[in-house]
Amino acid sequence: MTNSENSSGSILQWLGFRGARGGRSVDGKPAFANGAGNVFQQARRHLLDEIAAFLLTYELDVTPNNLLTAHGAFSGSNPALARKIAQHVTAGLAVTQEWLDEITAADETIDKHDGIQHLMARLETTLESFSKNANDTRSATADYTDELEQHVAELDQVQGTGQILSSLADLAKAMLERTRKLETDMRRSEEEAKALRRSLEKARREAEIDHMTGLPNRRAFEAVLEREYRDARASFDPLTVAFCDIDHFKRINDTHGHDAGDRVIRLIAEMLATISDDNCHVARHGGEEFVMLFRGISLSEAHKKLDGLREQMAERRLRNRKTDEPLGQITFSAGIADVFDFSDPRAALKAADEALYTAKQGGRNQVIIAPKGGAQAA
Known part of the structure; x- marks a missing residue:
């Protein structure tokens, strides 16, 4: 070779020539070529021959x-190592073990430095990635810190690998049990919530029922009136409201007692309820007073129904169950109004109450229709 810039291939060729005494066949071709199966095997064999020739030529261990x-x-x-060897051989210098150890030591130092630099670069990249992941993980697992600390504290109390594994299994079982318990508790809470909703619904219904008569109370009636008023106005259905009051009720209580008075209230409620349906609502307004709402029938038809009940009641003769004394004739008076003859349902209720007062003042035991404008008329 003529200069130090020759490639490693040149030194291989030179070393191959130099090693022909121990690495080539008699025809000048590489010894492995005679039976080579493929190019890859040939390359491998050639590399092995060149390594062997190098060591044997320079009597290296x-x-x-x-x-x-x-x-x-x-x-x-x-x-770089191949160039150093080529330069050394070209200069006519012997390749000794001492020289080879010297250049390989320097080369190892360079390799180590490059390796360290590469490792540090990779480590820096890894640390940056780890820092980012750690920050993300810390943020994502903030809610679990307390529980993790508790598990670590428990593990610190365990001695030995087998015991640690056993402890981990126990912790997993404990967590599973707690999860199942939580599921059971949640299911129980759900059932309790359903029961509570049912209880609330029952309480709501009970709050709208008059327990003495079983009829809706005043509060429930007001909700029905608002709904029926809205629907009737939209569908152009007639809507009539009426107030009823038991005549001389105080006298019944004073003469025959409150128990007898309560039975009279319940009797009137039963009679009024006989005409109650989806379009006729009856409620106890308070005391001995009742309120009714008729939808889908005219004012005169509603008057006829209510007046028919009044007559039925007036024909009955009741007796005191405790004393067997007669209660005498029990009647009621009523005032009735066309809801759409007034500005709103409350105005109609007021008109029906005024008509009731007129019926009371006019001798009781009658149903008075409230005229438009509030002037009473029979």
Whole structure:
């Protein structure tokens, strides 16, 4: 070779020529070529022959370091080392173990430095990635810190690998039990919530029922009146409201007692309820007073229904169950009004109450229709 810029291939060729005495066949071709099966095998065999020729030519020991040095120079994996060897041989210098150890030591230092730099670069990249992931993980697992600390504290109390594994299994079982208990508690809470809703619904219904008569109370009636008023106005259905009051009720209580008075209230409620349906609502307004709402029938038809009940009641003769004394004739008076003859349902209720007062003042036991404008008329 003529200069130090020759490639590693040149030194391989030179070393191959130099090693022909021990590495080539009699025809000048590489010894492995006679039976080569493919190109890959040929390359492998050629590399092995060149490494062997290098070590044998310069009487170098077959050591791991020498094999690695020769492999780096002849395989092309370390071109810098191959150039150093080529320069040394071209200068006519002997390749000794001492020199080889010297250059490989320097080369190892360079390799180590490059490796450290590469490792540090990778580590820095890894740390940046780890820092970002750690920050994300910390944020994502903030809610679990207390529980993790508790588990770590429990593990610190355990001695031995087997015990740690056993403890981890116990912790997993405990967590599963707690999860199942939580599920059971949630299911129980759900059932309790359903029961509470049912209780609330029942309480709501009970709050709208008059317990003495079983009829809706005043509060429930007001909600019905608002709904029916809205629907009737939209569908152009007639809507009539009426107030009823038991005549001389105080006298009944004073003469025959409150128990008898309560039975009279219940009797009137039963009679009024007989005409109650989806379009006729009856409620106890308070005391001995009742309120009714008729939808889908005219004012005169509603008057006829209510007046018919009044007559039925007046025909009955009741007796005191405790004393067997007669209660005498029990009657009621009523005032009735066309809701749409007034500005709103409350105005109609007021008109029906005024008509009731007129019926009372006019001798009781009658149903008075409230005229438009509030002037009473029979």
